[in-house]
Amino acid sequence: MFDHDLPLPRWLEHSLDCLSKDSPCSLDALNSKILLAVAFDFAFRFHEGQFRATGEPYIVHPLAVSNILYNAGSSPSVIIAGLLHDIVEDTQITSQRIEIHFGSEVRLLVEGVTKLGKIHSLNYTEARAENLHKLFITMANDIRVVLVKLADRLHNMRTIASLHGEKQQRIAWETREIYAPLANRLGIACFQWELEDLAFKILEPDVFLKIQSYVAANRSEREFRVSQIVNLLKNHLSILNSNNSHIEGRTKHLYGLWSKMQSQQRTFEDIYDVAGLRIITPDVESCYSSLSIIYQVFCPILGRFKDYIGLPKPNGYQSLHTAVIGISRPIEMQIRTNEMHQIAEYGIASHVRYKEGGSPAEVKSKCFNWLYQFAEWQENNEPNRHSDYLALVKEDLLIDDLYVFTPKGDLIHLNPGSSAVDFAYFVNTSIGDCFQQVAINGYLCPFSTALQNGDVIQVFTDKYPSPKLDWLNYLSTSTAHTYIRQWYVDRYNWDESIRIGRLLIERELGSDGLYVLLNSNSIARMMSYHGFITIKDLISALGYGEIILNYLMNYLRG
Template sequence: MTPGDPALAMLVAVPAGDAVPGYVHALERAASYLSEAQRGLLRQAWAVGAAAHEGQTRKSGEPYITHPVAVAQVLAEQGLDVETLVAAILHDTIEDTPLTRADIARQFGETVAELVDGVTKLDKLSFSSRQEAAAESFRKMLLAMSRDLRVILIKLADRLHNMRTLGAQSPEARRRIAIETLEIFAPIAQRLGMNLIKAELQDLGFRALHPWRHTIIDKRIHSQPLVRREALTQIEAKLAQRLALEKLDHQLVGRIKTPWSVYTKMRSQGRSFDQVMDVFGFRVVVASVPDCYHALGVVHAVYKPLDGRFRDFIAIPKANGYQSLHTVLFGPYGSPIEVQIRTLEMNLIAERGVAAHWAYKMGIETGGNSAQTRAANWIANLVESQRGTGSSLEFLENVKVDLFPDEVYLFSPKGDILSLPRNATALDFAYAVHTDVGNHAVTARVDKKLAPLRTKLVSGQTVQIITAKSAAPSTQWLEFVATSKARTAIRQQLKQLEHEDAVQLGHYMLDRALGAQGTALDRIPMPRLDAYLADNRYSRLEALLADIALGNRMPVQVAQALAQEQPQSPAKPGARNPAATLSQERILITGAERGVISFAQCCLPIPRDEIMGYHSAGKGIVVHRLECPNVAEYRKSPDRWVAIGWDREVAGDFSVAIRIEVENRPGVLAQVAAAIAQAESNIDRVEYLERDSNIAVLRFGIDVTDSRHLDEVIRGVRRLHVVQDVQRC
């Protein structure tokens, strides 16, 4: 820094001894693992931050600087490096004080400045709502996380301290912040393996959201009956004795349930408090991986294991890097005993997750830290996902899906292990392998047997995806994928395919309209075309053509504008008027259209029906049956009519509705459904239109290939003696 630099005004002499507040001494004690010079840098950061935040207070009335210092203390208790702690102390300065990113970079280095900038929220004035601002802020934070994981560690510590001091907020703010914590930040902490922070965030969120429930459950947890405390002691003593006899150096601790874990189990499993608490939990920490399996044998010798309740997360770690052996034993008091067995390193990673990477001394585990590597891969996938997402709110919803993964572990044919959320399908697996594999997936082999892409997978299965170059995603895929990566990739590909279809259709429609003017698109001078595109704010011709197909521009009007002063082609004697010729050309529906051509829900046209097309703004061409009651209204806008018909090779399933009048008695619905299925038609929906003691009128939405197929369905239903009438809606 040079004299006169504005940042100098922020700098004060670093106080020593008694001049330093107690909260700074508390930070230094928590950061005792740092060198004396590094702890001096923390004091310097505090002095700069205190000067920058001078005059600012929290809602509790405390000086604002106490908050960022407390955030740094949370991180110091996790063993983070000095750059992270300095960035934590300064994390609100760019947003809330005159201190700039350049000021921080000059004094504390580019890395600290990058961390502070990554944590800084966006200007909320740019957004239409608080939700949109929060979502965009989260997207920005994610991109910063992809460059340096420490950004999210600071953000989590910031949220943790805010939750610890939530009492000063209004009831509405407490509720909003608590919900956000439980939905976003606690799951992120879990996804990063930071179980200590996750557990406290969940507990504080639960207490803020449901204070009465939290108080009751917490009181009951800490007032366990004497008989339970004695049982816990007896089991612990027996396990410790056998582990000692085997000369296993170990730590054995009982696990205490939190109010949040009790509450969620009571709700999700429909259990009472006593049923949830009727489980003893222990953790065994040993020196090495072989000792883990040795200890497993010992505890199985003390109490018999429950069949099917053993999980080996050492051989196959969880997605967040968590490693441990889990087993459940038959207890001596009729209660199950849950035991986790892990090494010291695994225990550190289980508690601190990615933060454990910076806690190791002398560079141990820095290259192969499973938690950090997996977290980096997860964030890289999210970054890839957000590139194909339309809005920040949509992206945030996709991330929420990824934050609650009860994982299944699957194998590729080469033996690679992939972890996916529970309920993941073969199609999710395809997209996990590679986006191109997912986009061209046709079917799958699950344990060497052919299976559809919608097949839900279970742990241990080997999955192979069969692809074809001609294959492409369909909108139905969105109904059964479970991962945000698959969902985003499918939507992105569908948009691309719809755009290509729209450009092709728009080109056809504009060419036809220009033909009526006696010219063609390739005969329009480029300067005139470029001027038209510029005047109407189109960056490319493809954007104009897509807009024409979607009904946002009328092809006749565009053609008239482009054909101005364009010389007409002289008509040969006896030749037909090109406009008349083109007016007879019809767009033919093949069944492969994606988004540009849709079928009206009012009349549900199917192949072999007499149809017309109506050019609807924003929707493209909407197809109606000629007998549809709405067609009379569309006749008032002949310029929007489109000549359309069915291709000879039209293929696919088309939605149609039939109205069935039946006798109202048990089993009738099943009989009708069976008759429809026998005619090889799929039922999409069923609803009762009328119902009394004798007669019921139902509306079935079904899929057929054409009108002849529909006739077969109707004949099959009519044969039922319980059916009184069938007709197409």
């Protein structure tokens, strides 16, 4: 049954070994390993005769995906889903048969990934938008689906050289713009960094090679300098915690270095944090004690300390960040516990409740509220304009730089530049629709006030919903913008309002009224003032009665 002429990862070989009579495995471990072994044999037999673009047997791909998931600390169900993720789409096997052999949990995971592949469209932008739309809906039902999807994308990027140039560019662009930032939002750093570097190599090959040569040229000198700092710190930290801390040097990934050079307009020689140190301590108390000792040994750089332990990132990331004057040049340091390190590297795959085998409903975390809210909105809003939808995903889901609090102390993350209107709609759609006033840090403020990190936001609502079109002027998130537009669209016939608006303009300005309107010097100012994004917004508001014709004419004349 298990006679396969393939190099197998150790964990799979061990699963096969556990089937022997003399196996030392516990009953629970044995059951999991039997399922892993059977899933591999199942995938091998039904993918037999299929080949990848590389010329390899197709089974090499799901085997590699499952190995990536295993190394990321995923549960057996997720690893099995990695082995079977293409089997429903590429063979005659049904999802019902998957459930018979491997249970309902594996079936749902495989179905979630399979749905993402069934896109039939000649338009690549449309297909990509539809795929992402389904991805986020599926993730909200069981977020582990995205682990399989990211592992699948990672192996495809590792073997992308077998594809033709145009397809390489397309896949690499999507990887860098969508999947790597998504891995970042989910806290899976090990996926994010490799995806970014693999895409970087395809999209900017010359720059990639140049950065790679820069890093290689100074490696020996950099490693020597880092080793000196490590030895110095070990001597001091050993007194604190009986040498239970682990210190390691790290080199930033190439795309991260290049991004910093671009954003700060600096040369490679000006980037001092090419290498950094990571200190893994036994407990949280040791993190802060280690920081104190570091500051006794080295001079801290002002403004470079961040406490992500006291105030974790939305994806659950925790660590202390600082920068000090090291030996001959500055160096960055991160201090965290081993549990924090596992979460930083593998994100949701390291979530304790996943490892305990909790159901998808039980493992929902506040870390992923942004996903659940976005998916809830999507269920009733199919993407009409696919290019707009892709922009919405990038703007609303892949940025997490602003942190504010509710009066109860709950942490909310928003896009930079967000206003109280963004906050209200993020908390709850009905709160946004009924929004009347806002207090920031205890003081009443205008709706347009830009929120700052650490602000405490209190929203006051009315009994009845009445969102205003001019709120569109204060928004940073596309979803809030869409909610407001949708509120108006749902309450009147958009096309009919545009028709009536056109008739009113033609009656007042003649058959060339629309041309006159578009070429008016003051029309752009008026649209901005009222929060109209397109000329159709203005015309429909005129037809609906939101804007009075006399007011419009006086504005144009005056």
